[in-house]
Amino acid sequence: MTLRARIVVERPAFRLDLDLTVSRGEVVTLLGPNGAGKTTALRALAGLTPLTEGSIELDGVRIEKEPAERRPVGVVFQDYLLFPHLSALDNVAFGPRCQGRSKAEARSRARDLLDRMGLAEFSSVRPRRLSGGQAQRVALARALAVEPRLLLLDEPLAALDAHTRLEIRSELRRRLTGFDGATVLVTHDPLDAMVLANRLVVVEHGVVVQEGAPAEIARRPRTDYVARLVGLNLYRGEGDGDRVRVGELSFAAEEHVTGPAFVAFAPRAVALYRARPDGSPRNLWEGRIDGVERHGDNVRVHVDGPVPVAADVTPAAVAELDLTPGRPIWVSVKATETHAYPA
Amino acid sequence: MTLRARIVVERPAFRLDLDLTVSRGEVVTLLGPNGAGKTTALRALAGLTPLTEGSIELDGVRIEKEPAERRPVGVVFQDYLLFPHLSALDNVAFGPRCQGRSKAEARSRARDLLDRMGLAEFSSVRPRRLSGGQAQRVALARALAVEPRLLLLDEPLAALDAHTRLEIRSELRRRLTGFDGATVLVTHDPLDAMVLANRLVVVEHGVVVQEGAPAEIARRPRTDYVARLVGLNLYRGEGDGDRVRVGELSFAAEEHVTGPAFVAFAPRAVALYRARPDGSPRNLWEGRIDGVERHGDNVRVHVDGPVPVAADVTPAAVAELDLTPGRPIWVSVKATETHAYPA
């Protein structure tokens, strides 16, 4: 086990209390809404914010009392914090220099990293003259240059364009794969999280609300936030075998659950009708259109009712159904695409 | 026509030359790789970077000579730039105050905006104590508070978590819909671009390479960058009616094109085989596996060969096909999912 930490940080009007274990070579992603405490957790791990309580153990050594500079930790900050007075190259060479390497050695290492980030031609440029994405990549290179045993990344890919993002994501994956330390990453991009992380830790209001493999979390979200993140409709109810009761509704699902349960289904599993459909679809209710927005090639329709629900329909359907806000509409969910699991 | 601009900015080793027109109520998104010049263009529109050449006309008035403070423009900066000495509320009230409103009026306006951003409880907090996403939202509120006629947004949603992003995106959409000025937005998120923009302008190396409705661009990318952005494989070749020749390959497509043409298809339209498949699939060649990465629930396989191609396969297929890098593999693309259009 590389990292084993209990992080408690108290602030006026905010308390972070997190248990975090990351094994060798594992990448754990912290996901959570704005203000959940992700940055605070990273800062505490890096030694920049003191713990109110708890401990941080890295490779069996307690480091929570060590100052930041003695922790074998590399950090990419949310707003880069590149040294404005140093060139991109010297920013990257800074860490190796601090580790006692010669100037030439540190620079050749830095040049190497910048190359791999596709920034060779920006070596001698000051951060002020870099674009947002270029700056982000230099920051990434700077953190990797110290060969940390714990790598902390606060939205390392946020400012990158799609193309570069793909490349840097792969580069990062490659580095993380070859890296036998622990990595903790904060990102808002579900895709980054899915691609990079072995395990997701979802934090809300300073505490962990769900934890597990990305696919598992994507399939069985346990909070509204996670459900929205992975694009599912999620409700909490009471299971009685083959149905789950949510308020006045009752959902048929693939799985059988008894007791407190969640029901989840994707917006594309939702069908909309102007009149009550024939036959006897099981998950059916009437609601009222709340809003309509384009969503990729489809249109996402928000429907109010006994429970709020999001539905994806084709643009053709929009015209045909006359989906104007305020209109009553019938909602049906396919039972085969509805999942239920214990709460 | 609200905004009509020709923006030329020369820098050592970089030249931006952009024609941009945005109609009343229209939202134009600038997309482009890092360092393409998007931020530079926004700064020029805002009056923070002088034009080397060109002109900016807003509602029929030439404003390129006006200083920033006299342009009716609101800006959300890539790194927020909230005033560190003012509370969130006073940051937002700053603009209205400068427009001559009374303190009480400005503050009530600001409070209103913060409310809508879900930040009511953070009114009195200084930016240093805000999380990244909270800061971003305050910056957004601050720019909206001046009721600009030209709104410039540099990645306004980048730091927001999925949940908030959805809300703020809707809020932004609503505001932009009610807004009769022009909006220029920079984002790297294809989803934001699709949802918010009426029109995309793709910039590479300081010049426009493609322009059009989001759906059109998503369907018919004209550069590698755009293709990757929308997740398509893209090649340039020569059409001769029902086939398009790309190097030694020849693609059958849905459309008939003659002359220089693009061929595009999605990674999920690609099938992989260990041996040459039977029958006579038309778009078929042999390649070598270059890399494999998880991609959502699927796996994305990069295959090298006469042309590089990305294929999405299920995890089950990965095991069955033994997709290890370096392995030779047969690639086939369904003609019905292959699109061709003039280059």
Place this chain on the structure above:
Amino acid sequence: GSSSTEGAPTQVTVFAAASLTGTFTELGKRFEAANPGTKVTFNFGSSATLAQQITQGAPAAVFAAASPATMKTVADAGLAGTQTVFVKNKLEIAVPPDNPAKVENLKDLTDPKVKVALCAEQVPCGAAAVKALDAAGLKVTPVTLEQDVKATLTKVELGEVDAALVYKTDVIASAGKVTGIPFPEADQAVNDYPIATLKDAPALAQKFVDLVLSQQGRDVLTKAGFEAP
């Protein structure tokens, strides 16, 4: 600066009041000419500062003060040898060359319309001014009480005041930029300049004092406006 402790000292360090700058520099040159191979080093400053430095162990051989009081400080510390008054300095009324207030005698200074500068009572020229005015039975309200006689003189030179009481030596040194008006009461307010060798001073120090007290020295000093004691 440890000339006083070495074998055959060829150097003598003289601490002298700033008002002696011109005359003593001249005398120093003469001394060096008369005693080849010797060197006279001066430290000019306010007498009070010099006294302070000497009591704090400054390497001085001779002290020439602008007032008996400052010499007393040094003597009280047991550092001074025999003191001799070597010159006196006498007050005059200094007015700008155009004499805008038409000042002719000490009484004219009592006119409230005449702006007068005096030295502060704490410095010798101020003490002398008080004595002179007391002797004349006059009460003058000055606009300023200057820190030293040079500052007082500057005010007259620049026409900031219409008249001031300064030393005759200063009037002469100003080379026509102020006009001096002698007045009889000045005789009752002369200021004595004492000189003394200091503890552990080399024999050369006494030789310098002797030069100052000699006729040659007196000539130099009286030429500058000082009066013989």
Place this chain on the structure above:
Amino acid sequence: MPWLLVVPAMLGMVFLVLPLAGLLVRAPWSTLPERLSEPQVLEALRLSLVTASLATVICLVLGVPLAWLLARTDFPGRRLLRALVTVPLVLPPVVGGVALLLVLGRRGLVGQWLESAFGFSLPFTTAGVVVAEAFVAMPFLVIAVEGALRAADVRYEEAAATLGASRFTVFRRVTLPLVAPGVLAGAVLCWARALGEFGATITFAGNFPGRTQTMPLAVYLALETEPEAAIVLSLVLLAVSVLILVALRDRWVGAAA
């Protein structure tokens, strides 16, 4: 602990504080009550504080804009001007006083005009003391504030401009708060320098108890006759200024937090 920083810092501290200790040890404390009961001393103290504070206000009003001009705008001759601003620092204060007399004195370039037009002359007045102190102290403020302005991030000012703030509003509501620590440092330097100012004051404004005699002048004159009294007076001045600085800092820091 970074000894390479802490050791020189300690040495610096000792270097600055030890001489004060020397003064404290040697001061004839028994005479303190007597000194303090002399009306002249309190008068001089009051005058010192009032004039130094007024001079600081003048320096802030004129000097902060000047620093802004030097740091944020570009005009021909700016570099020369910046060097000229440093000049009163180097000028021996007495010569500075003479220079002021040449310009603002009764027969000075501007002064003679003031005198004939308004019957008003600055030398030998309390206003003259303020002018002399401001002249000597202003460069400290200007240079400190200019340094702070140059180190500040101009992008905040750009952000303010896009919100419609005029250059003056940007200055007042963004620049100034951002460089507040630098302005504070400059104001402290300026006030302290004005409080200790001697040469230019006595030369330009003279020395008259209750009108132009500030503490440094009183100290200087005391040195002539009773050096130990001078030490006591200096320590009184020091103590008062330290008290004021500590009190003000606390209030400022309190307001900023």
Place this chain on the structure above:
Amino acid sequence: MPWLLVVPAMLGMVFLVLPLAGLLVRAPWSTLPERLSEPQVLEALRLSLVTASLATVICLVLGVPLAWLLARTDFPGRRLLRALVTVPLVLPPVVGGVALLLVLGRRGLVGQWLESAFGFSLPFTTAGVVVAEAFVAMPFLVIAVEGALRAADVRYEEAAATLGASRFTVFRRVTLPLVAPGVLAGAVLCWARALGEFGATITFAGNFPGRTQTMPLAVYLALETEPEAAIVLSLVLLAVSVLILVALRDRWVGAAA
């Protein structure tokens, strides 16, 4: 143009520059060549420049760490210490000189020990001039640099720490370059103040030509004999210092760009 800023800035400029103009007009320029040919004058000028520069170096070495200690660490008594650092600013320089004598003089607290142990005494030597100037000028540096440090963004320092930089390395490679404009401003203040220093120098180091007689002391003596010569000497000092400042600034700014 923001007139509310430009007008006071102009006024400030005129206020600082006009008296210099007054001096320039009144100075007896014809005597300049004669003055400059006097070896004593050049000697004093050289001595002034050398001692002021040495004093600035000492102030930088001791004062910048001290400013760092005051701005970046927390220890009991820090606030009092900060106030004490301001004290030599307020102390009339002559009293400062007396204080130095009391501590470092031949009979002083530390001085008598120095004398008996090493046979070495500071007063009345060139080293004494440097000490006196450093004592008077250091607070300017410390306060200016502390202000700059407080205004700087500490998050860069945090970033450096996570890269393994010790506190000293952070200071040297991040903090110092970030606050360079503030340090530069402080050094200019410090150097200029040292160059113009008179009271503490004459009291602590005496007024020996070639050894301790700096330009301000020479000016003082010239005032005794030929007041107009004093003005010329001051202007020479000014001209030299302005030249040096302009030249250095250009080099520094050139290096930074």
